[in-house]
Amino acid sequence: MSLGLCLTNLAAKKVISQKRADEFRALYDDLVAQYEPDLGRAAAESKATEVTMAAIVEGFDNSKRQKLLIAKAQADAITMVRNNSRAGEPLSARATMGLLAHDDKVPVPSAEKLREVIRGRSHAMVADILAKHRRTMTGDLRNKADADAMGRAIFGDASDLNAREMADAWTRAAEYLRGAFNAAGGNIAKREDWALPQIHDGMAAREAGKGSAAYDAALAAKRAATEANDSAAARAAQKAMNDASFAAWRDFTLPLLDREKMLDDVTGAPMKPEKLDAVLRDVWDSIASEGWADREPGQVGSSMLGNRRAERRVLHFAGYDSWKGYAEKFGGRHNIFEAMNAHIDGMARDIALMRVLGPNPDASIRFLKDSLAKSVQENGDRRAINNIDHGPKQLQRLYDAYTGVANRPEKKGVALGFSIVKSQQVAAKLGGAFLSTASDFGSTMFTAGFNRTPIMGTLARYTKMLNPLDEGDRRLAVRLGLVAEEWSRVGAATERYTGEELTHEVSRRMADFVLRASYLSAHTQHLRWAFGMENLSHVVQMRDRAFGNLDAGYQRTLQRYGIGEKAWDAIRRTETRTERGSDWIFPEDIKDSAAADALMEMILTETDYAVPTPGLRTQAVMSWVPRGTWVGEIARSTFLFKGFPLSILMLHGRRMMDQQGAFNKAMYGLTLMGLLTAGGALSIQLKELSKGKDARPMDDRRFLGAAVLQGGGLGIIGDFLGSDENRFGGGFAETLVGPAAQTFSNVKSATIDNVIAWLDGDEKTKPNAGKDFAKIVRQEVPGSSLWYTRLVYERLLSDQVQRWLDPDADKAFKRLQRKAEQQGQPYFSAPGSGLSDIRAPDFDNAMEAPPPQPAQ
Secondary structure: OOHHHHHHHHHHOOOOOHHHHHHHHHHHHHHHHHHHHHHOHHHHHHHHHHHHHHHHHHHHHHHHHHHHHHHHHHHHHHHHHHHOOOOOOOOOHHHHHOOOOOOOOOOOOOHHHHHHHHHHHHHHHOHHHHHHHOEOOOOOEOOHHHHHHHHHHHOOOOOOHHHHHHHHHHHHHHHHHHHHHHHOOOOOOOOOOOOOOOOOOHHHHHOOOOOOHHHHHHHHHHHHHHHOOOHHHHHHHHHHHHHHHHHHHHHHHHHHEOHHHOEOOOOOOEOOHHHHHHHHHHHHHHHHOOOHHHOOOOOOOOOOHHHHOOOOOOOOEOOHHHHHHHHHHHOOOOOHHHHHHHHHHHHHHHHHHHHHHOOOHHHHHHHHHHHHHHHHHHHOOHHHHHOOOHHHHHHHHHHHHHHOHHHOOOOHHHHHHHHHHHHHHHHHHOOOHHHHHHHHHHHHHHHHHHHOOOOHHHHHHHHHHOOOOOOHHHHHHHHOOOOOHHHHOOOHHHHHHHOOOOOOHHHHHHHHHHHHHOOHHHHHHHHHHHHHHHHHHHHHHOOOOOHHHOOHHHHHHHHHOOOOHHHHHHHHOOOOEEEOOEEEOOHHHOOOHHHHHHHHHHHHHHHHHHOOOOOHHHHHHHOOOOOOOHHHHHHHHOOOOOHHHHHHHHHHHHHHHHOOHHHHHHHHHHHHHHHHHHHHHHHHHHHHHHOOEOOOOOOOHHHHHHHHHHHOOOHHHHHHHOOOOOOOOOOHHHHHHOHHHHHHHHHHHHHHHHHHHHHHOOHHHOOOHHHHHHHHHHHOOOOOOOOOOHHHHHHHHHHHHHHHHOOOHHHHHHHHHHHHHHOOOOEOOOOOOOOOOOOOOOOHHHHOOOOOOOOO
């Protein structure tokens, strides 16, 4: 039977689609053309038929395997949901969402935490790379020369032993990720010569021809065609622009490639020039269109995730310098460290999702949404049917937050503009956020007690982490699989307070610099590592006990993550390693991989409770409005600085409500609130000192209320219990809308309001632009709120600026001093005094009752 007839029959029987049949027929024709010059027509046809049929069989086998994995994932998911739903009632939407985000009531691995487990395991393999090349305070790469040496070693240069060791570590991590991806249903072929991932800037590729005669002529022709409303001419001009850009991209890229490694996937031989040019055009089309060249309009969802990373890895660069040259020109200027971490993060996200939902997560989410809706229609009452879309929409929002769809802007320019504003807000107003972290120690102690794990050991480990001269504990934490968030990413700490990642590179670095300089970034990472290490240490200490002999509370903790007797036995039988004078169980040494994953999921999840950090649910809540629109960005701005309190609500609030009985709920809430309030009280006093004030009197209900709010992450609201302004000078309404509203108000006062006052001519509303501009200098300059330099900045700069610009500055300074004295909290460094009249702060003032407030 001829190959053409065979393909027709396969398509008719729906073994393969007509599209695939056409693709295989084209492959056959291409192979015949390649083989014929050397083999002759008949032999070429025979060889081409053999190779094409092998490709068909391979594709069929992979497709069948993926379909089976999809069916299994969906069956397992719906079975789990049914088992966690009440009999006779609709399927539980909460149980369904537990597949994506961790839920104490759903004892199955969640994609959210599996992603972190996989990231942690990958970070463990490249711990030395992360430690050596993590970013500087300004966000730049450390030890650039050594990073380049590592890159050359990855491409085969063995002259530098240290670089070779790091290159081997990267290769092991990349191969681990490839194997895990394939095990979850992916299809990435192994290439021994694969070195580094390529990151592509679609717009740079699309405009590669810009400036050339061909491109500029085509651009002018397109503008003319658009003006004349000639669609055919416009399409032709766009094609000419694309051709010019492809030619420029190809001419730059081709000399960088190793032609001997540019192999034909089917024949295994180096590509011939015509084939190589066609393949490069396909690559350029995909890059320039950001994947749309491979999609058809009307297609449901995107391509199957299991096949999305199965690209042929066509671009094989001749060496590291060639790879780096391409990255600087068409890779968004990403360096080797960023490329590595982007690859780890992306692969971890996809692997975790496929392990939970199968190789086609989009299809599985549609299946689950339809199952929820159908169960409501079949088993729900009137109320449930009226809210039939609630569960499916919640699931979709969670899924969109996980995949990043929720953060794709409708208009990139609008999103980037607001990102700059948000970064300025972070840089100007979160310099003292480290002083708010005293409550972290309360939540850490509470979480340890709740899980029946040691409490004080975490604090001791945290103290050891502070030693700048000894990085041993920090490296050990990463090698144990505890995610190195701050080492691998810019802006990780920013997300803790903003709840989202800022995207404009320069402004994001500015915000990150302030948080690093304030020690907030290091504190967050060190405390998370210390808590994780103490939990792993506790596992080692308990390994001589059978599951039934463990503390009942610790047993419950393990069971929440599916760790029963069998899994515990696998964990405790693991041979320990001695590191830094202590025995450790490394997760990678646990032979039962499911038990190892469950253990790390437990530790990483409980770390989120100990040091509250925005999780998937928080991100879904804060991204419910579209990004890149004016309405959406303004709405998102209201959540700025509210990520931390939302995290506490989503984590501890949810866990509190899950406790059995009103008494247990109350005990959980009151105990946690007591510890957080103590931390909040300390934070308030530290912040008052940073402002140049004596300790705030604590014998006052207003102070207690402020401490409660501060401990729960709402300190900015607590400010109003002692003042009519928040710590940044804004009113209550501005606080609710978001800090950017205060900035807008400051700018408006300095400009529009002063112009109106000047035009009005009313003596009572006379303009005072100097005072308003001085307020901007005080409150809106990045870095001005840094807790250990704030007082110096205000007394030596912003006070002097106000005195230069505002003729009533001295009167304003005296009013502030009188108000502080009336509130029983005098300045030890008064506004307008410089640093000459500074005295020691009065700590005894904290124990004194505040004077009665004058009637309003």
